[in-house]
Amino acid sequence: MKKIAVVMMAIVMVLGLALTACQPQTVVQTVEVEKTVVVEKAVEKTVVVEVEKPAEAAEAPKVAPGELRIALLLDGPINDQGWNQGAYDGLAAVKTKYLADVAYSESVARADMEAAFTDYAARGYNIIFAHGFEFSDAAEKVAAQFPDTIFVVTHGKAGLTGDNIATIQYEEEQIGFLLGILAGKMTKSNKVAAIGGYEIPPIAIPFKAFELGAKEVNPNVAVSISWIDSWTDIAKMKEAANAAIATGADVIFPVASGASPGGLYAAAEAGVWGIGYSGDQYIFAPDVTLSSGIVDTGLSIELVVDEIVNGTFKATDYWYGLKDNVVRLAPYHNTEDKIPQDVKDTVAEWTQKILSGEYEVPIKMEF
Amino acid sequence: MEIIFTSDFLINLFSAGVRLAAPLLMAALGEIIAERSGLLNIGIEGIILLGALFAVFGADFSGNAWVGALSAVITGAILGLIFAFITVTLGGDQVVTGTAINILALGLSTYLFRLAYGLEGSSHEVEFFRPLAIPVLAEIPFIGPIFFRQSLLVYLAFILVPITAYFLFRTMWGLSLRAVGDHPRAADTMGINVTRTRYLAVTAGGMLAGLAGSILTLSHLNIFVENISAGRGFIALAAVVFGQWSPVGAMFSALLFGVADAFQLRLQTISKILPYQLLATIPYILTVLALVGVVGRAYPPKSLGTPYLREGRGS
Numbered sequence: 001m002k003k004i005a006v007v008m009m010a011i012v013m014v015l016g017l018a019l020t021a022c023q024p025q026t027v028v029q030t031v032e033v034e035k036t037v038v039v040e041k042a043v044e045k046t047v048v049v050e051v052e053k054p055a056e057a058a059e060a061p062k063v064a065p066g067e068l069r070i071a072l073l074l075d076g077p078i079n080d081q082g083w084n085q086g087a088y089d090g091l092a093a094v095k096t097k098y099l100a101d102v103a104y105s106e107s108v109a110r111a112d113m114e115a116a117f118t119d120y121a122a123r124g125y126n127i128i129f130a131h132g133f134e135f136s137d138a139a140e141k142v143a144a145q146f147p148d149t150i151f152v153v154t155h156g157k158a159g160l161t162g163d164n165i166a167t168i169q170y171e172e173e174q175i176g177f178l179l180g181i182l183a184g185k186m187t188k189s190n191k192v193a194a195i196g197g198y199e200i201p202p203i204a205i206p207f208k209a210f211e212l213g214a215k216e217v218n219p220n221v222a223v224s225i226s227w228i229d230s231w232t233d234i235a236k237m238k239e240a241a242n243a244a245i246a247t248g249a250d251v252i253f254p255v256a257s258g259a260s261p262g263g264l265y266a267a268a269e270a271g272v273w274g275i276g277y278s279g280d281q282y283i284f285a286p287d288v289t290l291s292s293g294i295v296d297t298g299l300s301i302e303l304v305v306d307e308i309v310n311g312t313f314k315a316t317d318y319w320y321g322l323k324d325n326v327v328r329l330a331p332y333h334n335t336e337d338k339i340p341q342d343v344k345d346t347v348a349e350w351t352q353k354i355l356s357g358e359y360e361v362p363i364k365m366e367f
Numbered sequence: 368m369e370i371i372f373t374s375d376f377l378i379n380l381f382s383a384g385v386r387l388a389a390p391l392l393m394a395a396l397g398e399i400i401a402e403r404s405g406l407l408n409i410g411i412e413g414i415i416l417l418g419a420l421f422a423v424f425g426a427d428f429s430g431n432a433w434v435g436a437l438s439a440v441i442t443g444a445i446l447g448l449i450f451a452f453i454t455v456t457l458g459g460d461q462v463v464t465g466t467a468i469n470i471l472a473l474g475l476s477t478y479l480f481r482l483a484y485g486l487e488g489s490s491h492e493v494e495f496f497r498p499l500a501i502p503v504l505a506e507i508p509f510i511g512p513i514f515f516r517q518s519l520l521v522y523l524a525f526i527l528v529p530i531t532a533y534f535l536f537r538t539m540w541g542l543s544l545r546a547v548g549d550h551p552r553a554a555d556t557m558g559i560n561v562t563r564t565r566y567l568a569v570t571a572g573g574m575l576a577g578l579a580g581s582i583l584t585l586s587h588l589n590i591f592v593e594n595i596s597a598g599r600g601f602i603a604l605a606a607v608v609f610g611q612w613s614p615v616g617a618m619f620s621a622l623l624f625g626v627a628d629a630f631q632l633r634l635q636t637i638s639k640i641l642p643y644q645l646l647a648t649i650p651y652i653l654t655v656l657a658l659v660g661v662v663g664r665a666y667p668p669k670s671l672g673t674p675y676l677r678e679g680r681g682s
Contacts, residue, residue, distance in 0.1 A: 079486040226635035233597035
């Protein structure tokens, strides 16, 4: 009886682990793309295939376009309609564009990060993207062991050391500032609320810029910032938004991955404005969502792969912002007619000021 | 800060507290029934999660929120039976089995959700239980808006408190169940079927945990997102201990947790005098105090966590 019990428990556990996306080795989904002869020829014609020279240690490794094997490590699920889904879409775009061989692992836990990097590098993936700040240390460590593999950490610690490691940085203060202008202009109660998942730089920075933007156009506005300590507790996000609405806020700006929609639902129920983030989140509350701050992580991944294919890749920090269209304002959609023209004009004006370099949002990511 | 003392603020605060308490309470009631029979089911976190998912499936495929709630109950019952089979029939370790159910539920819910709705799933809305004001009662000042303008599932959680208490402490079945939890061998000697009692108790507990999941997806919201339970099962476990294995006690601890949570969310938006993390820990500090005997000595059922093997030695 005992033995059966142990076996049963083991079966349940293994089944669970196999289905859970937290163990990279078990859920690696490799999508092989059949490369037709025609396309390969076309690629060879246009691009000079460079032979890797290990002697030149100072230069970043090069990857021929026909040999692209790209892996992506994510810190959450690919269907969060935001941060991770964007990266997944980017991977899919690169796969189609370059007929690359791609693979990804979702919800990689901190403890498994190093193993996940090593695993992909050892299996011959020549470009490994890691999607999130917390991958930085593990990437730096493993990159030293695989000098011919390119490591790119999105939102990574700036200035990682190594000739084969780069980071992507987003000028999120720009979009946070613009959303703040929108909120500051639209609020009637002069109270707006930003609600975050966890108090970490990638969220705290756009929040600070949001406050700055709101105060720029409306000195009387009070911006409250609160945290729910979760990326998934959508019910708690809804309650947090309810709490903010109860204390007078009439613009809600939730940023918490999968939990974000809760804030937009609360806004829709109470009939106050909502603002989305990461992706275009108007679908959750079409009638009250003013706009969304899009951080197109997918496009940024595509841009870096372009650099690699063109042979211009450098082991550096790539900064992407409004000018690259990586960070941008989503369309107003259903609220197009509800937002006064002068508000739209003010937003457009500040967008131009930032684009032209006339104004620089005085908030920077600190490490 | 003076806003805190207005009646609108307090009504809104307690009304949110009741909403936040409901899923904790429902799951805690189920866990009390299971634990009173001697089975420590820490798998309720997973059962809540799968209950939440199947509630959405049921409501979506039938277009009826009741069918959703029923699917959640059936899901909970099945998981309860699996737990009972491993721990009662096979005598497996209860903590390991519970953990296994939690891991299974996390993986299975993600897998099934994507299978059904693909990657765009988190925007999929279903039929749900809307807030329902109870005539007359909802008009009572202060109390009305707090307790009587909630959704049906929230009412159900609170109605189940006296029912569970009556069942446990005033009926023959309740007495047998508690006897099995305190001293299974004595109960067995007196002709109570220990195996059957524990099976029924943990299955009923699973049903309530499943229903607790449906409160999240069919009452507070009308969508499912991955890992929506977000640790509520573990807080419900704490509510059971804090409530000293009594339904009324569990109700007050669930309300305390709910109101404390609602309060810290509000305080964050009003002022920054205290770090919010500090406020968020208050219920857990109280739980620890309860455990060390400050709030009142807590006596768990004596055979809690130990399998009962008829032919075996001991208990």
